Amino acid sequence: MKYVDEFRDGELARLLAATIAAEVQPGRTYHLMEFCGGHTHAIFRYGLPDLLPANIRLIHGAGCPVCVLPIARLDMAMALAKHPDVILCTYGDMLRVPGSGRTSLLKIRAEGNDVRMVYSPADCIRIAQQNPDKQVVFFAIGFETTTPPTAVVIEQASRLQLPNLSVFCNHVLTPAAMHGILDTRSSGEAVRIDGFIGPAYVSTVIGSDPYEPFPAQYGTPVVIAGFEPLDVLQAVLMLVRQLNDGRCEVENEFTRAVTHSGNHKAKAVVEQVFELRDTFEWRGLGFMPNSALQIREQYRALDAEYRFAGLLQQHADQLSRLPQDNKACECPQVLRGLKNPRDCKLFDNPCTPDNPLGSCMVSSEGACAAYYQYGRVKDRIPAVTVAPTVTEA
Amino acid sequence: MCLAIPVQIEQIHDEFSAIANIGGLKKEINIALVDDLQVGDYVILHVGFALKKLDEEEALRTLALFAEMGIDVPAELASDAELPGTGEVVS
Ligand code: SF4
16 A cells, blocks of 8 residues: 555665664663554554664553543543433444443443444534434544544534534643653653654644644654654654754654644634633543643534533532542553553453453553553563564454 | 544545545545645545645655665674564564
8 A cells, every 4th residue: 555565664674773773872771752552553563662672662652542531531421321312422442441330331332322433523413413303422532633523523513503413522632741741750750751752643733843842841852753664663763863963853754744834724623613621631641731622612502511511410429439440450650651561460361452441451552452462472571582573464 | 543544535526525545445535624635645544534635755755764774774784683573564
């Protein structure tokens, strides 16, 4: 496939890795955090840790949208789904995330509630039109990539004056979470980050400019990388070179899709429909100011948090009586880069993708799921074993 | 769900909808977020929406950069048997 195969060339990958190995300074370790679930997935799928020298440490950040959604918001979605008039629509990965009281949207669906997996938020418009006597709620999650499609759907529903569609908005902002991780670092919980591998598709929308504060404020370089293995290796090399040269800047490896200012049309519709939330909770990072979006007043008729305010309040009152997160689950630490999935006592037994006990085991972009799928049989210290690279058709 | 893929535009209906070739499958996609699309263009597809047009010149430039990297590597390093993962980066 064009734009895919040529960025997966095995020979070039080996040469890039050899260049990296030749350029890293002995006695120095390079702690690089990738901030994108897609990168986490690519790194494991192509066995990149095995290609890289041992002093390159890849740390997985909070870039998986399913993983960072806090239980409280998932519980709210489940409360909406239990309403007999509601059809709750969301992306497939969300269905399996465990919420409070050991339940999930999948279990709630099995109990007879109408929960539907959608491939695109645009499907919700059709479902609303086909079910005029039902309330269709789109449980919207995701970073800056998923937000513009939701905005288009809200704008369209508003124009169509669809009375029975609303959106439960949980869209969050990547740069805010990167700030959050660097801020927890300064507050004493030491996760060392020498550089960021900047997200691919998020950056196609927001551009490279929003990352400028990271070199300026924190002295942390950022290299935006595409999703394919050669992209990630190239970004690692670019970061190594910056660190070796004592440079600290935003560089862009993914120039075929990322510009300085991003996709103006997408940013405009997001700006039209959404505004900043004062504060929002992230799994692992806690409440962070200005880190998420809410629906603007002009579109409030389509905001599920307003349409179902009474029901959500009732639910909030009941919730305090339910058992909370699985205490032994280390997702919060995994999301901050403080722990490796293998450090979790539940990893592999009993927590698996078929029986996820935490959000990081659900989506293929979650660090736990990626470790489970591609890294389980490997040695604890990556890059010293020559395990066969796991491949996928 | 974050996984997005490059697909080729085969037919444009109007400013909202187009038919894309997704690994041989034809599928209707929403193109409301991208301006100036033409048949034959490649876009990044995410949750049913085209998110960004891919720039062919830039793609070629990046690939050229990879190739350059390779040439800089001393031959003995490239063939160093101790290097893990002998190139099995397969799709
Ligand atoms: S292995 Fe399971 S329980 Fe442990 S941190 Fe990951 S998701 Fe949570």
